[in-house]
Amino acid sequence: MQTALAHGLAASGSILGNGFDLAGVTGFSRAQICCLALKGVSSGVVSFSDSPIYANETHNYFSAANIVRPACVFSPETAEHVAYAVRIFNGANCSFSVRSGGHLPVPGSNGQNGAILLVTTKLKTLDVRGKTARIGPGNIWSEVYSETDKVGKVVLGGRIGSVGVGGLILGGGISFQGPEHGFSCDTVVNFQVVTADGQIRNANASSNPGLFWALKGGSNRFGIVTAFDMRMYPLSKVTGGTITYQYSSLPMVLEKIDTVHRHLDFDSKASFFVNVVDASDVAIGQFVEVVIYYGKPSTGVPVAFQPFFNIPGIVANTVSTKSYSELVPNGREGLPLGVFSHTWRSLTYKQSGLVNKKVAEIFQEEVGKLRASKGGSVQPGVFTLAFEPYATSMLSASRRTGGNALGLDGQNGPLMIALLTYSWINQTESANRTGAVKASVGRMKRFAQAQSKHIDFVYLNAAAPDQDPFRSYGQANYQRLRGIRRKYDPEGVFSVLQAGGFHL
Ligand SMILES: Cc1cc2nc3c(=O)[nH]c(=O)nc-3n(C[C@H](O)[C@H](O)[C@H](O)COP(=O)(O)OP(=O)(O)OC[C@H]3O[C@@H](n4cnc5c(N)ncnc54)[C@H](O)[C@@H]3O)c2cc1C
Numbered sequence: 001m002q003t004a005l006a007h008g009l010a011a012s013g014s015i016l017g018n019g020f021d022l023a024g025v026t027g028f029s030r031a032q033i034c035c036l037a038l039k040g041v042s043s044g045v046v047s048f049s050d051s052p053i054y055a056n057e058t059h060n061y062f063s064a065a066n067i068v069r070p071a072c073v074f075s076p077e078t079a080e081h082v083a084y085a086v087r088i089f090n091g092a093n094c095s096f097s098v099r100s101g102g103h104l105p106v107p108g109s110n111g112q113n114g115a116i117l118l119v120t121t122k123l124k125t126l127d128v129r130g131k132t133a134r135i136g137p138g139n140i141w142s143e144v145y146s147e148t149d150k151v152g153k154v155v156l157g158g159r160i161g162s163v164g165v166g167g168l169i170l171g172g173g174i175s176f177q178g179p180e181h182g183f184s185c186d187t188v189v190n191f192q193v194v195t196a197d198g199q200i201r202n203a204n205a206s207s208n209p210g211l212f213w214a215l216k217g218g219s220n221r222f223g224i225v226t227a228f229d230m231r232m233y234p235l236s237k238v239t240g241g242t243i244t245y246q247y248s249s250l251p252m253v254l255e256k257i258d259t260v261h262r263h264l265d266f267d268s269k270a271s272f273f274v275n276v277v278d279a280s281d282v283a284i285g286q287f288v289e290v291v292i293y294y295g296k297p298s299t300g301v302p303v304a305f306q307p308f309f310n311i312p313g314i315v316a317n318t319v320s321t322k323s324y325s326e327l328v329p330n331g332r333e334g335l336p337l338g339v340f341s342h343t344w345r346s347l348t349y350k351q352s353g354l355v356n357k358k359v360a361e362i363f364q365e366e367v368g369k370l371r372a373s374k375g376g377s378v379q380p381g382v383f384t385l386a387f388e389p390y391a392t393s394m395l396s397a398s399r400r401t402g403g404n405a406l407g408l409d410g411q412n413g414p415l416m417i418a419l420l421t422y423s424w425i426n427q428t429e430s431a432n433r434t435g436a437v438k439a440s441v442g443r444m445k446r447f448a449q450a451q452s453k454h455i456d457f458v459y460l461n462a463a464a465p466d467q468d469p470f471r472s473y474g475q476a477n478y479q480r481l482r483g484i485r486r487k488y489d490p491e492g493v494f495s496v497l498q499a500g501g502f503h504l
Helices: 002-007 009-018 030-038 051-056 077-094 143-148 165-170 209-215 247-264 303-309 353-373 391-403 427-452 475-488 495-497
Strands: 072-074 096-099 117-118 133-137 188-194 200-204 223-233 238-246 270-279 287-296 314-317 318-320 341-350 380-390 415-424
Touching: 009 200, 030 077, 030 117, 051 117, 077 117, 077 188, 077 200, 077 495, 096 287, 096 303, 133 143, 143 165, 188 209, 200 209, 209 475, 238 247, 247 270, 247 287, 247 303, 247 353, 247 380, 270 303, 270 353, 287 303, 318 495, 341 427, 353 380, 353 415, 353 427, 380 391, 415 427
Parallel strands: 072 117, 096 117
Antiparallel strands: 133 223, 188 200, 188 223, 238 287, 238 314, 238 318, 270 287, 270 380, 341 415, 380 415
């Protein structure tokens, strides 16, 4: 038996053909046996802990807290490889995880110790020749934009180039073009997806329409997506960049956030987000940055953003007319990948200058408290508060393309997501910082509730491990998602064998 396992192909044949009998096999964990069986798929697709590929892939995470020691790394090259693997996982009851760009800082959601780590790194299809783009989940957004730029078009993806294609779209996807066209998932016309039975399916408006809807917000609970067919939109040069302010300008910036947020509903070419950064503990200081985007070239400042330019205390300004891939290059994350651990948590509320102001106040107070509680010996790290506005038009756009699972529409008017991220180098701080973020967002939420501004929506791509994004989509959508999951995955391959991530 062990010789057969070492040959992989023979073993996987027996798994797929005759069921999987582990009787008499000793010295291997279930996951290790699956790893060996996967070797039969193709040469070079399975890596063990003695290989440099294993070392690279297991460290390829935005957050150091997500780094894992899986039984092996499986790097499929085709959808058929993925289908084969799912049949093996299913037949042999092997735990596995799926990772695309590795940017979700939710430990366990994209890798588990001892399980098989399926990485999409080699699923690199990137074809922009037709009316839609076919994009493999092994791409990151900066790679996608380099290609779409060449044909004078754009797809709706991440606003930071290093983020992965897979996780962003399946969780919804906020892009700079959101006010014009909706969430990234709204612009997918077809998902090529491997479901729990190991079949490669197309999910689109006419084929598997329930699955199509569920994948627009359903994350990794329905299958492994091997290609996304996305609408492309014409785009030549854009106007955008980052305005950086002294920290003392924060009150004025907060005022203008509200003014510009209101304006987004009247000019769908405009979008922006704001980072309030306290990096004093790593000697970078405190500052505020406003990242703006205007979907056209402009000789002067686009009218929508004029208020940001009237604020005193600008210390740097990179706003200019440029290509989209220049605006969203790789490497603009601010912090090196995989060095810091990150913990984040978000809340959603109706557009409100008052709540924005209070959220920023709470952020500052709670960071101050955390520092004080450490008696001045706080570990090196960074505290960030991001404001991410949703225009009303972004919320209602999904209706035009058959809807998504997120449960939002234009009724509540423009919304704001406030995302609090604490980042640190020393892993021992994990529980402490996660608790501090939770307490801060709890205070922010209570204030927003008291103002009748809080919305129960939790954006999956900005959720903490103990938040419950699927339930926040609303009871009807939650039940519909569960029904679709029962249909395509009755035995829970993607929720039991793939245990990490958000519960559905
Ligand atoms: C620096 C930074 C910038 C960001 N900017 C944006 C932004 O502009 N807009 C926005 O909306 N979000 C943004 N995010 C959030 C981001 O969308 C999420 O972190 C997202 O999950 C990242 O996708 P990924 O593929 O890199 O992550 P991963 O961690 O690889 O995947 C996230 C989840 O999706 C699942 N998954 C990934 N690929 C597949 C697949 N092919 N099939 C099935 N399941 C899959 C994984 O199992 C995992 O549970 C940002 C995050 C960071 C850290």
